[in-house]
Amino acid sequence: MKPPVRVAVTGAAGQIGYSLLFRIASGAMLGEDQPVILQLLEITPALKALNGVVMELKDCAFPLLAGVVTSDDPKVAFKDADYALLVGALPRKAGMERSDLLNANGGIFKPQGEALSEVASRNVKVLVVGNPANTNALIALSNAPKLKPSQFHAMVRLDHNRAISQLAEKTGKPVTAIQKMTIWGNHSTTQFPDLYHATVDGKNAYELVNDHAWYETTFIPTVAKRGAAIIEARGLSSAASAANAAIAHMRSWALGTAEGDWTSMAFPSDGSYGVPEGLVYGFPVTVKNGQVEIVKGLEINAFSRAKMDATAKELEEERQAVKDLGLVK
Ligand SMILES: NC(=O)C1=CN([C@@H]2O[C@H](COP(=O)(O)OP(=O)(O)OC[C@H]3O[C@@H](n4cnc5c(N)ncnc54)[C@H](O)[C@@H]3O)[C@@H](O)[C@H]2O)C=CC1
Numbered sequence: 001m002k003p004p005v006r007v008a009v010t011g012a013a014g015q016i017g018y019s020l021l022f023r024i025a026s027g028a029m030l031g032e033d034q035p036v037i038l039q040l041l042e043i044t045p046a047l048k049a050l051n052g053v054v055m056e057l058k059d060c061a062f063p064l065l066a067g068v069v070t071s072d073d074p075k076v077a078f079k080d081a082d083y084a085l086l087v088g089a090l091p092r093k094a095g096m097e098r099s100d101l102l103n104a105n106g107g108i109f110k111p112q113g114e115a116l117s118e119v120a121s122r123n124v125k126v127l128v129v130g131n132p133a134n135t136n137a138l139i140a141l142s143n144a145p146k147l148k149p150s151q152f153h154a155m156v157r158l159d160h161n162r163a164i165s166q167l168a169e170k171t172g173k174p175v176t177a178i179q180k181m182t183i184w185g186n187h188s189t190t191q192f193p194d195l196y197h198a199t200v201d202g203k204n205a206y207e208l209v210n211d212h213a214w215y216e217t218t219f220i221p222t223v224a225k226r227g228a229a230i231i232e233a234r235g236l237s238s239a240a241s242a243a244n245a246a247i248a249h250m251r252s253w254a255l256g257t258a259e260g261d262w263t264s265m266a267f268p269s270d271g272s273y274g275v276p277e278g279l280v281y282g283f284p285v286t287v288k289n290g291q292v293e294i295v296k297g298l299e300i301n302a303f304s305r306a307k308m309d310a311t312a313k314e315l316e317e318e319r320q321a322v323k324d325l326g327l328v329k
């Protein structure tokens, strides 16, 4: 057996937490040979509910669960953490955009960035799920001077999986036939799900579908507005699919992407593809031995360029808004 690793999860008594913790403890995230110690953060009034979740975790008798810590103090929950999933934040309600949550949620990520910087493992991998995820990740990394900005990711994997599922339905193929999907930019309605480089059974997806109107007016908005459609239908924002995407993101980061395929992750831009440096932006990536590399050399046509610039512009506006709030210098 490998020695256990420490996995911190914030908002652990929330909706996503309830779908997430049991799968982490079962080995779905880091592999079935990797014991984990869960370090769970909640606000003080939610500690009682969190205790109930911990009772249920224990009742599963997971062989890989090597310990559970609960706290309302980020310095306790993040101590020596190898992985941190920052989920704890308000979800939006019907009629809101995710960026409307910046005022309420932005303030959570400054002290959490500071605490990670002080007490987490120097190699910690941080995934921000709480919305607006990209800009919350920017806040966290901007307040973590002792960690590298590249250690902070935001989640666009749910959008990535939604795009795969929609394309599979359209083409009548199984999801396993689809590779090289990309979500560029923000986890918001300006995101750009890119079919120009995706493949279905090895064939170019855009050419196979051969219907630009469907791509532009059905596929892109369906993927980009799926979160709102779920809130409308369920009365609550997506939780099980969000937890599943967080598991998949971390698994790819820890264990690598499949040969010949890539995935989508958002992290601080290095200027690739003309994306302004420092914006936490979704890119196509491969991962090998924990090293995340942006897929290089993809041809970007005028349609894609306009979409990629629009989502970057929105992220620049969000960056300015959190500068104005004093959360980022
Ligand atoms: N990036 C993505 O693709 C997705 C992101 N989300 C976002 O994830 C977040 C969580 O969603 P749900 O679990 O449905 O919400 P929820 O309201 O069910 O749970 C959030 C939990 O966070 C806790 N919390 C609040 N402030 C905290 C703090 N400072 N430290 C620790 N815990 C804190 C709350 O007490 C609550 O238990 C929301 O912001 C939601 O919009 C949801 C779906 C997908």
Ligand SMILES: O=C([O-])CC(=O)C(=O)O
Pocket (backbone or CB within 6 Å): 091, 092, 098, 131, 158, 226, 227, 228, 230, 237, 238, 242
């Ligand atoms: O839409 C929301 O507010 C929750 C979320 O991020 C998603 O489901 O993609």
